[in-house]
Amino acid sequence: MPYVNVGEAVDYIGHHPYPGPLGSPIVLEVGSWDGLGYPIVLDICGRYPSAVAKGYDFDFAVLRNEYPPDIWGHPENRAKYPNVQTYIRTRRFGETVEEAIRHLNYTSTEKWLKYGWSF
Numbered sequence: 001m002p003y004v005n006v007g008e009a010v011d012y013i014g015h016h017p018y019p020g021p022l023g024s025p026i027v028l029e030v031g032s033w034d035g036l037g038y039p040i041v042l043d044i045c046g047r048y049p050s051a052v053a054k055g056y057d058f059d060f061a062v063l064r065n066e067y068p069p070d071i072w073g074h075p076e077n078r079a080k081y082p083n084v085q086t087y088i089r090t091r092r093f094g095e096t097v098e099e100a101i102r103h104l105n106y107t108s109t110e111k112w113l114k115y116g117w118s119f
Helices: 075-080 084-093 097-104 107-118
Strands: 026-030 039-044 051-056
């Protein structure tokens, strides 16, 4: 089963392809399994004019579907994870927090890895 479906607003949990926020791209198409994953087509609605991009389902998530609603209500989660994307990657792929942060390549998570919450 693909991680995302047509019509969903999704967020990157893989290597971020652009600097800055993209908004939440909308999934326009989900292809058939090709041995690596499910190819997807996205409407990058955070860019003006809107652009179409291709990727794979495993690089995206509907965030609210993949983390518990009380994630930040637990002090251990606040101490361990800099964001929900990191939490999702550790659950989905079995990565360590450090591996997840490196895959995400967000500036803020790279700083978090180096300095913790003190930056």
